[in-house]
Amino acid sequence: MRRPVYIAGSGLLCARGDSPDAVAASLWAGDYQAGKRRLGEREYPYFPLHLAESDWMKRAEQAVRQVTSQLGPLAATTPLFIASSSFQIGYFEQQGEPFNLPAANAEFSCQLALWMHLDGPCSSFSSACISGFSAIEAARSLIATGQIDEAVIIGLELTNNVTLAGFAAMELLSRTNSRPFDKNRDGLVLGEAVAAIRLSATPSNWHIAGLCTGIDAYSTTGPDPDGGQIASVTVDCLKEAHFLPGDIELIKVQAAGSPGTDLAEANALKKVFGEKIPPLLSLKPALGHTLGASGIAELATLLACLAADQIPATAGYSEADPEIGPVSPVDRNKCHINRAMLNLIGFGGGLATMIIERV
Amino acid sequence: MAYLNAPISQHFAAQELPIAVRSALGKPLRRAAALTQLALVGRLASLAENRRHQPTALLWQSPSGPRAETLALLQEVCIGSGEPMPLDFLAIQPAIAAAQIQPFLPGLQSASYLPLDTDGKAQWSLLLNMALNWLDEGRYAQVLCAHLDLLPTIAESHWLTLSKEPLENPLLKLQLTSITADNHLPDTPDFPQHLNLWLQQSNANVIYLQSPAAYRQALKFTRI
Numbered sequence: 001m002r003r004p005v006y007i008a009g010s011g012l013l014c015a016r017g018d019s020p021d022a023v024a025a026s027l028w029a030g031d032y033q034a035g036k037r038r039l040g041e042r043e044y045p046y047f048p049l050h051l052a053e054s055d056w057m058k059r060a061e062q063a064v065r066q067v068t069s070q071l072g073p074l075a076a077t078t079p080l081f082i083a084s085s086s087f088q089i090g091y092f093e094q095q096g097e098p099f100n101l102p103a104a105n106a107e108f109s110c111q112l113a114l115w116m117h118l119d120g121p122c123s124s125f126s127s128a129c130i131s132g133f134s135a136i137e138a139a140r141s142l143i144a145t146g147q148i149d150e151a152v153i154i155g156l157e158l159t160n161n162v163t164l165a166g167f168a169a170m171e172l173l174s175r176t177n178s179r180p181f182d183k184n185r186d187g188l189v190l191g192e193a194v195a196a197i198r199l200s201a202t203p204s205n206w207h208i209a210g211l212c213t214g215i216d217a218y219s220t221t222g223p224d225p226d227g228g229q230i231a232s233v234t235v236d237c238l239k240e241a242h243f244l245p246g247d248i249e250l251i252k253v254q255a256a257g258s259p260g261t262d263l264a265e266a267n268a269l270k271k272v273f274g275e276k277i278p279p280l281l282s283l284k285p286a287l288g289h290t291l292g293a294s295g296i297a298e299l300a301t302l303l304a305c306l307a308a309d310q311i312p313a314t315a316g317y318s319e320a321d322p323e324i325g326p327v328s329p330v331d332r333n334k335c336h337i338n339r340a341m342l343n344l345i346g347f348g349g350g351l352a353t354m355i356i357e358r359v
Numbered sequence: 360m361a362y363l364n365a366p367i368s369q370h371f372a373a374q375e376l377p378i379a380v381r382s383a384l385g386k387p388l389r390r391a392a393a394l395t396q397l398a399l400v401g402r403l404a405s406l407a408e409n410r411r412h413q414p415t416a417l418l419w420q421s422p423s424g425p426r427a428e429t430l431a432l433l434q435e436v437c438i439g440s441g442e443p444m445p446l447d448f449l450a451i452q453p454a455i456a457a458a459q460i461q462p463f464l465p466g467l468q469s470a471s472y473l474p475l476d477t478d479g480k481a482q483w484s485l486l487l488n489m490a491l492n493w494l495d496e497g498r499y500a501q502v503l504c505a506h507l508d509l510l511p512t513i514a515e516s517h518w519l520t521l522s523k524e525p526l527e528n529p530l531l532k533l534q535l536t537s538i539t540a541d542n543h544l545p546d547t548p549d550f551p552q553h554l555n556l557w558l559q560q561s562n563a564n565v566i567y568l569q570s571p572a573a574y575r576q577a578l579k580f581t582r583i
Contacts, residue, residue: 106475123473126472126474127471127472145491146576162448216458220455349457350454
């Protein structure tokens, strides 16, 4: 048994707004301002959630409940798939010594399920930046084979110093802003997000036509600049969807403004699409790189943009990089898109590509 | 349907793990967290050398995860100078393990890490369902499924290798079925060890994996 898997709903809370539609409207209006976050002597741009609560756990609960309420009524037994790269590490930071880590490293997932009033099967995924697509792939597998009919996939990445400090220590962060594919790009900007989607066997407006993951072991902090492995995953995804490169009308790229990763992604796009690269959109200059939540947050955002036929501009791009060549984000437009591709290129070598198609 | 060779279970005293890695590779695995080292020796034991170039996916679960490394990093960031050493940050990211291990398993094409939310429970049912689906789709020739746990004094791992075509000495067939019977094994961390015992001690031809997830179809293991 193999059946199509549909995207039946979404919820989103991020720096740009408190629902997918609000975020899409904010992007269309050109709202890209980041906040600031201090780490020791240094200050970094950062995209925080706009929640006044300062207690980490209460703030997480507020965010999760807000996003859950956007999904509509859920059967209590709906299987839950959780994606995060940091889970509740910010809570332990706030609690201070002694750091009482639980025996099971994803124990926080049980709390999430309680907040969402779900008591069905619950699974957690932590594959760095591709966690969201890994979780979607697991749920999709079970729905496609008839094991389950519905699933909720939630991605969560909330403020913590460990992640910020880790990225800062590796000199991966920009001190100004994210500039995808731009000649002067100098790093990514982190952000918070809680986002969810509902997957279903019941027909809806969009279905997942393809989803493939891969590994680029060139380095633990970045892909092969040649882009060969990224291209290979993209080609696998096109094959799974039974599409040709020319069938793709828009690509939501990973492009976070990282010098090496942007170059690798651009080279991969040239390998797969040749001179006919589809219009490109990066959401990270507006949402921040929300790591384990990014796949789901950007999918929810993109779906809202596509539903409104409003493709926003990508902030931060102003000057072509000769090394990258003619690979640049698309201008703000009102195109009607039926097939879109989403790329994730993860810290630690994880790669993922998804293709969605309007039904 | 998929084929399985003998399930593999490994137990190491904590200090023996680097020795096991050196023994498997002929050299130490430098700059690798303990979880990565445990994953590497299990993967190498699960796949014969002539299978390591075949398209492979890895699905691995762990209750402990990189616990010791996470505690060390929290100390470093919250009590220390504020910015950790880059390698200390990398050590808390299980996703890194796939990139560090791929040179020794060139066929490794995809990896997903599932941190577990309850100590003593496991997600073998989910892992095997995903593996079966991927093999049916022809994505990979084989899928490695694993449970890894690192305790202060002991490191243990359990492995099942599923393949689309029979390996050299297949012991079991695995398929989804709507029919279940009373003879089942629970979805526990050491399920492969119990499966091995069943293979050695039972006369029955069929056993099921009982999952609390209550998926529509059950996982049926048939002795070959």
